[in-house]
Amino acid sequence: MTAKQPLLSVQNLHVKVEDKEILKGVDLNIYAGEVHAIMGRNGSGKSTLSYTLIGHPRYVVTEGKILFKGVDIVEMTPDQRARNGMALAFQYPVAIPGVSVSNFLRASVKAIRGKDVPVKEFRQELKAQMKKLGVADEFLGRYINDGFSGGEKKRIEILQLALLKPALAVLDETDSGLDIDALKIVSEGINNLSNPETAILLITHYQRILNYVEPQFVHVFQDGRIVKSGGGELSKELEARGYDWVLQELTSSAVS
Amino acid sequence: MSAELIQDQTIGNIGNDYSQYGFQDKEDYIFKSGRGLTKEIVTKISEMKNEPEWMLKYRLRALDIFLKKPMPRWGNCNLLDSIDFENIFYFVRSSEKSAKNWDDVPEGIKQTFDRLGIPEAERKFLAGVTAQYESEVVYHSIREDLLAQGVIFLDMDSGLREHEDIIRKHFGTVIPAADNKFSALNSAVWSGGSFVWVPEGVKIEIPLQAYFRINAENMGQFERTLIIAEPGSFVHYIEGCTAPTYSTDSLHSAVVELIALPGSHIRYTTIQNWSKNVYNLVTKRAVAHADSKVEWVDGNLGSKLTMKYPSIHLVGPRAHGEVLSIAFAGEDQHQDAGAKMVHAAPDTTSLIISKSISKNGGRTSYRGLVKVYPNATGSKSSVKCDALLMDEKSRSDTYPTMEIDEKDVTIEHEATVSKVGEEQLFYLMSRGLTQDEATAMIINGFFEPFTKELPLEYAVELNRLIQLEMSGSVG
Ligand SMILES: Nc1ncnc2c1ncn2[C@@H]1O[C@H](COP(=O)(O)OP(=O)(O)OP(=O)(O)O)[C@@H](O)[C@H]1O
Numbered sequence: 001m002t003a004k005q006p007l008l009s010v011q012n013l014h015v016k017v018e019d020k021e022i023l024k025g026v027d028l029n030i031y032a033g034e035v036h037a038i039m040g041r042n043g044s045g046k047s048t049l050s051y052t053l054i055g056h057p058r059y060v061v062t063e064g065k066i067l068f069k070g071v072d073i074v075e076m077t078p079d080q081r082a083r084n085g086m087a088l089a090f091q092y093p094v095a096i097p098g099v100s101v102s103n104f105l106r107a108s109v110k111a112i113r114g115k116d117v118p119v120k121e122f123r124q125e126l127k128a129q130m131k132k133l134g135v136a137d138e139f140l141g142r143y144i145n146d147g148f149s150g151g152e153k154k155r156i157e158i159l160q161l162a163l164l165k166p167a168l169a170v171l172d173e174t175d176s177g178l179d180i181d182a183l184k185i186v187s188e189g190i191n192n193l194s195n196p197e198t199a200i201l202l203i204t205h206y207q208r209i210l211n212y213v214e215p216q217f218v219h220v221f222q223d224g225r226i227v228k229s230g231g232g233e234l235s236k237e238l239e240a241r242g243y244d245w246v247l248q249e250l251t252s253s254a255v256s
Numbered sequence: 257m258s259a260e261l262i263q264d265q266t267i268g269n270i271g272n273d274y275s276q277y278g279f280q281d282k283e284d285y286i287f288k289s290g291r292g293l294t295k296e297i298v299t300k301i302s303e304m305k306n307e308p309e310w311m312l313k314y315r316l317r318a319l320d321i322f323l324k325k326p327m328p329r330w331g332n333c334n335l336l337d338s339i340d341f342e343n344i345f346y347f348v349r350s351s352e353k354s355a356k357n358w359d360d361v362p363e364g365i366k367q368t369f370d371r372l373g374i375p376e377a378e379r380k381f382l383a384g385v386t387a388q389y390e391s392e393v394v395y396h397s398i399r400e401d402l403l404a405q406g407v408i409f410l411d412m413d414s415g416l417r418e419h420e421d422i423i424r425k426h427f428g429t430v431i432p433a434a435d436n437k438f439s440a441l442n443s444a445v446w447s448g449g450s451f452v453w454v455p456e457g458v459k460i461e462i463p464l465q466a467y468f469r470i471n472a473e474n475m476g477q478f479e480r481t482l483i484i485a486e487p488g489s490f491v492h493y494i495e496g497c498t499a500p501t502y503s504t505d506s507l508h509s510a511v512v513e514l515i516a517l518p519g520s521h522i523r524y525t526t527i528q529n530w531s532k533n534v535y536n537l538v539t540k541r542a543v544a545h546a547d548s549k550v551e552w553v554d555g556n557l558g559s560k561l562t563m564k565y566p567s568i569h570l571v572g573p574r575a576h577g578e579v580l581s582i583a584f585a586g587e588d589q590h591q592d593a594g595a596k597m598v599h600a601a602p603d604t605t606s607l608i609i610s611k612s613i614s615k616n617g618g619r620t621s622y623r624g625l626v627k628v629y630p631n632a633t634g635s636k637s638s639v640k641c642d643a644l645l646m647d648e649k650s651r652s653d654t655y656p657t658m659e660i661d662e663k664d665v666t667i668e669h670e671a672t673v674s675k676v677g678e679e680q681l682f683y684l685m686s687r688g689l690t691q692d693e694a695t696a697m698i699i700n701g702f703f704e705p706f707t708k709e710l711p712l713e714y715a716v717e718l719n720r721l722i723q724l725e726m727s728g729s730v731g
Pocket residue numbers: 017018020022040041042043044045046047048049058091
């Protein structure tokens with residue numbers, strides 16, 4: 001991969017859910033080494049974008065392209081995309097009763113790395129990551145997200161990403177529901193995912209997390225599109241002024 | 257740790273070739289009865305086995321009952337009516353006598369067992385092996401310390417020869433021949449099965465195991481098992497079944513009687529995977545005396561039609577009964593399974609957990625009865641049925657019956673039907689698991705409350721079978 005080619009290139013992406021158009025022409029380029037943040041009102045389509053990137057079957061691409069590592073992935077199944085280096089930390093991780101966290105992590109790591117990791121080695125790696133993220137041992141034996149608190153779910157999501165080491169990590173409101181200390185710990189976890197070969201797309205409502213995970217690019221989502229992009233300072237402006245001025249700016253520029 | 261390991265191993269075995277379970281040995285029998293069921297055949301069976309007169313009489317009376325009794329008019333009538341009793345071999349003797357030593361087992365049969373992995377399993381943790389090949393037990397070994405403890409673990413035929421007094425006293429007392437059409441059939445033509453007697457106070461630490469396998473085309477298998485736990489004793493008995501696939505239908509109709517005397521504990525575990533043309537019509541019942549505990553752990557995969565409702569009659573105060581069962585029905589399969597709990601004494605408690613999965617147009621039914629007699633005060637019963645549907649074509653029904661004739665009782669019943677969640681699948685797939693792997697993982701999770709009750713090797717086996725069912729590579 002040449003340095004010029006974006007890791008992820010979303011081009012004029014239109015997406016329908018149950019015959020309703022939700023994404024209406026998203027354009028977004030993310031290069032390796034970058035951290036991007038997406039902010040925007042409830043219901044503006046942020047999660048839809050994240051689901052579409054990882055290939056949720058209910059989200060149908062009607063127009064446009066998603067190039068990942070230069071290849072159009074629209075036809076790929078979620079597991080293919082995951083093995084290709086994409087991962088999503090879910091806004092609402094689902095519970096799977098009867099499946100223990102440790103079994104799931106092992107299966108997942110094996111699937112992504114394409115080979116079995118010896119039990120002992122895997123344990124060590126897992127324990128080290130758990131320690132960093134402040135996840136207690138008892139979670140290994142618990143069923144995935146079953147009865148987890150909101151914050152616990154988010155930590156386990158980041159734990160998974162820490163083990164899978166995706167080239168592109170999409171984090172959908174990973175900061176929501178975290179207490180103050182947890183926010184710090186999880187942010188560190190997110191920063192650890194970042195290196196010159198990887199990129200992060202962070203969806204959030206709050207400036208808070210961006211104090212720890214500093215984006216080079218901030219995008220404002222509105223009605224299924226990115227309506228404004230800027231540097232790290234944009235999030236602070238949004239925090240201070242809300243979204244109305246962005247929209248006003250938009251309408252006035254459209255009129256003029 | 258066990259549950260974890262199980263799934264680890266399961267995952268490690270995705271894509272294993274299971275065709276080994278469908279092989280068919282050359283038939284090599286010493287005696288094979290003609291097709292159909294007559295007085296002559298029943299008499300011949302009894303003669304061949306050198307049975308005492310009373311057993312012959314018992315068989316003949318049972319035959320009468322069988323011939324007179326109508327087919328059940330519930331369950332799956334269409335399938336029941338399609339059983340052709342005239343076209344079944346009721347007795348096949350596959351080798352001269354039952355052998356205790358592996359070396360004595362005929363070569364062809366040995367190969368079958370080798371492929372089933374029995375000697376290997378035995379090395380690992382078997383206490384004793386009773387492997388039923390066709391109608392008679394050909395291989396049987398029992399560990400020395402069991403003998404030293406005074407435990408009897410024999411195939412039923414040998415049991416009758418060596419311990420006629422015990423068997424005569426208990427045989428058919430829990431499930432009389434006249435109980436239902438199929439118990440009558442079994443009582444007439446039974447062959448093989450296990451006889452277990454555990455002396456007072458003896459707790460057998462390792463599970464007793466038996467493997468069953470049908471091999472002759474159109475052959476019925478009518479094993480008969482009787483387990484008696486004397487006061488304060490404990491036994492865990494396990495049977496696992498695989499059957500190769502044939503083009504014509506086979507009938508399996510076992511009778512299993514358990515007697516748990518005061519303060520004893522019996523656990524009976526079954527994992528069966530009959531081939532998809534087998535009718536599996538089994539009567540299982542236990543009598544639980546005061547302070548005793550009986551558990552049926554029952555896994556039903558395979559077969560064309562299974563009708564099986566393990567029951568427990570709680571006849572002594574504080575007796576406790578549990579039925580924990582799973583059923584899996586794929587295309588053209590109907591698993592009609594459930595449980596019966598009869599509370600006939602004060603402070604008796606029972607628990608039924610039933611989990612079923614149907615896929616590809618398969619059908620599962622839960623059919624259960626909780627009966628509380630007057631004066632069974634302070635009794636408690638809890639029933640929980642969960643059904644999982646894999647697609648729109650599949651079906652699941654619940655037929656719970658409650659007959660409660662006492663006020664001072666606590667009865668709970670809970671039933672759920674759900675579909676494999678799209679969100680769950682997506683979540684697992686987004687972590688790299690293929691759709692088949694993700695589905696199998698969700699299903700293994702669904703069955704986990706059952707699997708965790710199994711010895712490790714059985715749990716691994718079960719998870720593998722489920723994986724195969726999911727990937728569509730069997731059946
Ligand atoms: N499966 C669906 N069926 C119907 N409508 C849907 C579905 N999924 C999303 N939508 C609609 O699409 C719009 C965008 O939803 P999305 O979840 O992407 O918003 P969001 O920007 O992530 O919001 P939030 O900040 O509240 O998480 C909403 O109006 C939502 O109701």
